Amino acid sequence: xxxxxxxxxxxxxxxxxxxxxxxxxxxxxxxxxxxxxxxxxxxxxxxxxxxxxxx
Amino acid sequence: xxxxxxxxxxxxxxxxxxxxxxxxxxxxxxxxxxxxxxxxxxxxxxxxxxxxxxxxxxxxxxxxxxxxxxxxxxxxxxxxxxxxxxxxxxxxxxxxxxxxxxxxxxxxxxxxxxxxxxxxxxxxxxxxxxxxxxxxxxxxxxxxxxxxxxxxxx
Numbered sequence: 001x002x003x004x005x006x007x008x009x010x011x012x013x014x015x016x017x018x019x020x021x022x023x024x025x026x027x028x029x030x031x032x033x034x035x036x037x038x039x040x041x042x043x044x045x046x047x048x049x050x051x052x053x054x055x
Numbered sequence: 056x057x058x059x060x061x062x063x064x065x066x067x068x069x070x071x072x073x074x075x076x077x078x079x080x081x082x083x084x085x086x087x088x089x090x091x092x093x094x095x096x097x098x099x100x101x102x103x104x105x106x107x108x109x110x111x112x113x114x115x116x117x118x119x120x121x122x123x124x125x126x127x128x129x130x131x132x133x134x135x136x137x138x139x140x141x142x143x144x145x146x147x148x149x150x151x152x153x154x155x156x157x158x159x160x161x162x163x164x165x166x167x168x169x170x171x172x173x174x175x176x177x178x179x180x181x182x183x184x185x186x187x188x189x190x191x192x193x194x195x196x197x198x199x200x201x202x203x204x205x206x207x208x209x
Contacts, residue, residue, distance in 0.1 A: 001118065001177045001178050003181075006114075006118065006178070006181045009114065010111075010114075010181075010184065010185065010188070013107050013110055013111050013188075014188065014192075016103065016107055017103075017104070017107045017192050017195075020100055020103045020104065021104075021195060021196075021199060024209060
């Protein structure tokens, strides 16, 4: 099972959802989608790296 | 984001705040993800919300996630149950799939309900996350339907 793929898939679904829930114009939706996706994916990877130091 | 009702404390805005969303519409929005928006004529959003909730739920089931069910002496299991209940009909169909049609006749209902999944599976925690997320997203969709019918959103 590819953990990164699941992380990206989850981030993708959540980003699409909030882009459509909170924004009405196509441009604003795209911006929120990309911002949320990047934050979730990069934040998830960063948290994963940080957890290497945990016992 | 555009709002239709002025939030300035005028009689019109106070009246709009008191207006209630039809219960049948909210139940429809809860039972079938996207149906609430579809009934309001928001076809595009209905399709997106329906597909996102369905995709998240199916992914959760496929990677061996466990549906939230109440556990005796485990109060937090009720939070998981509420989150998963947000999936509406999907939740009940999956419960019936796992427990059979006579689930109401279990001796210590609802504590004996099986939520499926396998704690030893690699995707167990991921699956749970997908299932909880799907339910919580559908609850937000319900709130959105309520806001639209009350005139607070487009």
